[in-house]
Amino acid sequence: MTEDVLVAEDVAVHYGGIKAVDGIDLTLTPGRICGLLGPNGSGKSTLLAAITRLVPLTRGRLVLDGKEYHRAAARSLAKRGVARTFQTVRLLPDLTVLENVQIGADLHGRKASGVAEAIERTGIGEFSSAWPGELSYGMARRVEIARALAMRPRLLLLDEPTAGMNQAERKEISQLLRDLREEGLAQLLVEHDVQMMVDTCDDLVAMNFGAVVARGTPHEVVQDAAVREAYLGKRGRAHA
Amino acid sequence: MTDWFDANIVLIQSTFVSLLLALSIQVPLRAGVFSFAGIGSYGVGAYTAAIVTINYEWPAFAAIAAGVVIAAAIGYLLALLLSRLGGLYLGMATIAYSLIFSVFVINGGELTGGAQGLFGAISDLTTGGVIGVTVVVVVLLALSERGRIGRRIAAVREDPELAMSTGVPVLAIRQLSFVVSGALGACAGAMNTLLRSTVSPDEIGFQLVVLALTMIIVGGSRSWLGAFIGAVIFTWLPSVLEFVGDWQTVVYGVLVALAAIFVPGGLLGVLQQGYRRWRRRALPIGGTA
Amino acid sequence: MAQNLINAVTLGSLYLLFALGMSLAWGTIGILNFAHGSIFMFSSFTCYLLVQHIALPMPLMILIGLVVGAVLSVLVQVLAFEPIKRRNPDPHRAELQILVGGIGIAGIPLAVAQHLTKSVPFGYSKSTFEVEVLHLGPVQLTNVQLVILAAALVLAGGVGWWLRSARAGLALRAIGVDAEVAGILGVNRRRLALGTMAVAGALAGVAGVLLTYYLGSIAAESGDAFLLKAFAAIVLGGIGSVGGAVAGAMILALAETAVVTQTSGMWVDAVSFGLIFAVLLLRPRGLFGRREVRRT
Numbered sequence: 001m002t003e004d005v006l007v008a009e010d011v012a013v014h015y016g017g018i019k020a021v022d023g024i025d026l027t028l029t030p031g032r033i034c035g036l037l038g039p040n041g042s043g044k045s046t047l048l049a050a051i052t053r054l055v056p057l058t059r060g061r062l063v064l065d066g067k068e069y070h071r072a073a074a075r076s077l078a079k080r081g082v083a084r085t086f087q088t089v090r091l092l093p094d095l096t097v098l099e100n101v102q103i104g105a106d107l108h109g110r111k112a113s114g115v116a117e118a119i120e121r122t123g124i125g126e127f128s129s130a131w132p133g134e135l136s137y138g139m140a141r142r143v144e145i146a147r148a149l150a151m152r153p154r155l156l157l158l159d160e161p162t163a164g165m166n167q168a169e170r171k172e173i174s175q176l177l178r179d180l181r182e183e184g185l186a187q188l189l190v191e192h193d194v195q196m197m198v199d200t201c202d203d204l205v206a207m208n209f210g211a212v213v214a215r216g217t218p219h220e221v222v223q224d225a226a227v228r229e230a231y232l233g234k235r236g237r238a239h240a
Numbered sequence: 241m242t243d244w245f246d247a248n249i250v251l252i253q254s255t256f257v258s259l260l261l262a263l264s265i266q267v268p269l270r271a272g273v274f275s276f277a278g279i280g281s282y283g284v285g286a287y288t289a290a291i292v293t294i295n296y297e298w299p300a301f302a303a304i305a306a307g308v309v310i311a312a313a314i315g316y317l318l319a320l321l322l323s324r325l326g327g328l329y330l331g332m333a334t335i336a337y338s339l340i341f342s343v344f345v346i347n348g349g350e351l352t353g354g355a356q357g358l359f360g361a362i363s364d365l366t367t368g369g370v371i372g373v374t375v376v377v378v379v380l381l382a383l384s385e386r387g388r389i390g391r392r393i394a395a396v397r398e399d400p401e402l403a404m405s406t407g408v409p410v411l412a413i414r415q416l417s418f419v420v421s422g423a424l425g426a427c428a429g430a431m432n433t434l435l436r437s438t439v440s441p442d443e444i445g446f447q448l449v450v451l452a453l454t455m456i457i458v459g460g461s462r463s464w465l466g467a468f469i470g471a472v473i474f475t476w477l478p479s480v481l482e483f484v485g486d487w488q489t490v491v492y493g494v495l496v497a498l499a500a501i502f503v504p505g506g507l508l509g510v511l512q513q514g515y516r517r518w519r520r521r522a523l524p525i526g527g528t529a
Numbered sequence: 530m531a532q533n534l535i536n537a538v539t540l541g542s543l544y545l546l547f548a549l550g551m552s553l554a555w556g557t558i559g560i561l562n563f564a565h566g567s568i569f570m571f572s573s574f575t576c577y578l579l580v581q582h583i584a585l586p587m588p589l590m591i592l593i594g595l596v597v598g599a600v601l602s603v604l605v606q607v608l609a610f611e612p613i614k615r616r617n618p619d620p621h622r623a624e625l626q627i628l629v630g631g632i633g634i635a636g637i638p639l640a641v642a643q644h645l646t647k648s649v650p651f652g653y654s655k656s657t658f659e660v661e662v663l664h665l666g667p668v669q670l671t672n673v674q675l676v677i678l679a680a681a682l683v684l685a686g687g688v689g690w691w692l693r694s695a696r697a698g699l700a701l702r703a704i705g706v707d708a709e710v711a712g713i714l715g716v717n718r719r720r721l722a723l724g725t726m727a728v729a730g731a732l733a734g735v736a737g738v739l740l741t742y743y744l745g746s747i748a749a750e751s752g753d754a755f756l757l758k759a760f761a762a763i764v765l766g767g768i769g770s771v772g773g774a775v776a777g778a779m780i781l782a783l784a785e786t787a788v789v790t791q792t793s794g795m796w797v798d799a800v801s802f803g804l805i806f807a808v809l810l811l812r813p814r815g816l817f818g819r820r821e822v823r824r825t
Contacts, residue, residue: 054401078407090402092394094462099391106388107407131516151406274625321810328561328624329809332760336805339757343799355795446753450632457629487644493636500630501612504622 003066004029005155005186006051006082011060012210013043013050020046022210023059026188028155033177033187035201035218037194037227043210044190045087048159051188052077052084078107083153085144087160087190091132097143098128104150118149121176137164145173155186162196174200198222253367253435255475256374260428261448262455262467263381267424268417269461270385272397274331275418277318278425279452280338281311283444285426286433287345287352293361293434300365300434304373307430308423315422319415335449346441357440365434373427381464458499460508469507531668533786539674539743541782542681546736548759548766549685549774550602550729556769556819557701558722561624563631563756564605564638565733570752571638572598572734573741577651587658587676591738598734599727601638606726609634611719635753642749652746673742680735688728689771701725761801764808767818776816 008026012019021043028034036044049055051062053074062070064080083104091100101119105112119125122142132140145161158177162170170193177187177200191197197204197218204221206214214224221227245252264278285307292298292306322333345352352358384390395403396413403410433439451474459470477495481488503510547569554560572594579585579593609630617623663670692698701721703710740755741747758781766777785800808815 075404092398333809336802340802489640496633
């Protein structure tokens with residue numbers, strides 16, 4: 001059995017009186033895609049920020065490859081193989097698309113490779129010389145994914161990567177993630193589109209109010225009563 | 241050609257000194273650090289060079305090096321002390337540091353020559369030396385604006401959180417910008433002192449802050465080229481404006497105000513925008529990967 | 530000792546009038562107006578120009594200074610700062626541009642005044658006003674000082690009350706907390722911004738006239754000197770807080786008076802610069818400022 005890449009134990013993030021995240025356990029394994037589901041404000045992005053050390057923990061442990069890292073600097077995670085995308089598009093406006101992707105590869109030094117491959121896999125080749133301001137939202141999101149891939153990570157954390165994409169694009173990204181999974185990448189996927197989560201993820205964790213309300217296979221979670229009530233009831237159909 | 245050179249030697253020297261001063265602010269600004277400590281470093285470099293030249297007769301490059309090392313060390317200290325500040329607050333704190341220094345030298349008694357300053361700092365510094373040092377500095381900075389280093393510094397400026405998540409040493413780069421800023425400012429101040437053989441508190445006060453800021457704003461803060469444009473304009477503008485006569489300073493102020501209002505990226509920004517628009521028309525979106 | 534105290538409080542009152550407007554503008558609409566010092570000086574200068582032709586009484590001079598200051602401040606806002614904000618959506622960039630724009634603009638009144646006065650200090654000797662000295666026990670108090678203290682009390686108190694109670698004042702505080710939300714809630718941001726700048730300019734104008742009466746004369750460069758001290762007072766007291774401006778101004782004035790009387794006068798400027806640096810180092814929000822001092 002492959003070793004877990006990342007383990008989060010009883011992670012809590014409190015801001016004064018607000019419990020954005022309150023006691024979450026999470027395990028990320030190579031070759032598996034774990035999905036994080038939940039309505040706005042449920043704490044998904046905060047959890048992601050906590051895992052990537054951009055906000056401090058109020059409580060809990062974070063373990064990467066067997067070593068605790070909840071006191072480590074955020075920037076140390078990149079070298080240890082952790083890459084992420086953000087909920088909002090964060091491309092550097094004064095650099096071309098190509099240069100933005102190169103930022104990911106820059107992690108490994110000046111002669112780093114992997115940029116061309118990342119660009120090809122995310123299908124943004126024809127926009128290499130464009131500026132971020134000229135891109136459609138969906139295309140910009142792909143550049144973000146390319147940048148993360150150019151870091152050659154072992155663990156990929158994606159925060160709503162397909163927001164703003166149409167169904168066809170979404171299917172492409174879903175396929176890309178599954179291909180990466182076959183190559184042994186561990187992934188955490190935060191998304192709103194339930195169908196995509198069901199199609200893409202191996203495990204699903206549903207959150208609300210900072211805590212886990214259900215976990216299991218996508219089909220199990222989607223049918224869970226608490227989840228339906230909190231989230232799916234408003235979203236409509238989900239396939240059994 | 242050499243006649244013109246000799247006739248305008250002072251202005252030419254000033255241009256290069258001002259360039260280094262402008263760079264001392266532009267470099268941290270490029271990393272998103274609003275530090276104006278380069279101006280204080282100018283004073284540190286100027287007075288250090290004067291003191292070691294007058295009292296110990298050090299050769300020019302040693303005197304300059306002394307100023308540079310001291311100012312760089314202070315720069316590092318400031319980086320540690322002020323790491324929590326950002327934006328305007330950091331700007332103000334560093335301006336305060338610059339102005340405190342000028343008060344100190346006024347009260348420095350014999351060592352700093354008090355309100356009169358120091359004179360008689362005769363040295364073997366040549367214009368060629370000044371130009372040489374500046375060119376080397378510019379080349380190094382220009383290289384740091386390209387490729388991997390250029391991209392990473394841009395990331396620190398635009399989006400520090402993103403930079404961290406891609407493994408960029410944000411804190412180290414910021415601290416380095418303080419140190420480099422100190423070195424550049426001190427180099428400018430030291431060289432100016434040795435060329436003029438004098439230094440006084442008036443030269444390093446608030447007016448210097450104003451000059452440095454306006455060079456960057458009008459020239460452009462994104463690249464060394466902007467600093468160069470600013471240095472050229474503000475060194476040569478007064479002589480160009482001479483025909484305006486008494487109202488020179490008014491025209492000067494109006495120009496700066498107009499630049500700040502209508503030309504946000506500085507003249508460099510205008511040039512870059514023009515270049516981009518030209519490129520877009522010349523090449524299709526696809527281009528080469 | 531008591532005499533020094535009175536003088537220090539007078540000085541502090543002048544700092545307060547000058548700094549209050551700046552702190553207000555900075556704390557609510559986010560405008561750090563570097564031309565404030567120039568406006569202060571030029572309001573006084575305008576009164577000087579007028580009084581050369583007509584002998585005017587002090588109350589009228591103060592009023593003129595107030596109006597000129599307000600007008601200049603609004604002009605700067607409309608002609609410079611508003612366009613800058615329009616062209617620079619990124620708040621950091623806009624801040625820097627406004628800062629430098631203010632510096633550039635400040636040079637214009639300065640140059641005009643320098644040119645017309647040939648850099649000789651100017652005063653109101655032709656005004657109808659005469660200085661009278663009151664003796665209260667061990668201390669002396671001039672009528673100028675009384676006016677200054679009264680003006681500071683009334684105006685600062687008025688502004689403070691207005692911010693707390695008047696609807697427009699509350700709206701202004703709302704802008705200071707979250708401009709966008711305030712706009713959505715129906716606050717007319719532009720009108721309030723102009724009003725704020727007008728008030729700030731008016732206060733500076735009053736301060737300029739009063740300072741000229743107090744010192745007998747000021748120079749064209751006095752505006753810049755005051756500017757830096759205002760920073761110190763604002764940073765120390767906390768941005769956007771009336772109480773903070775009062776505290777900062779008074780503490781600064783007391784510290785400076787102490788330094789002047791105890792040591793040679795040359796270290797005075799170091800007080801304000803040193804305060805700025807120390808406060809930003811140790812407690813960036815100042816005594817009464819809000820929590821969020823922007824970090825990178």
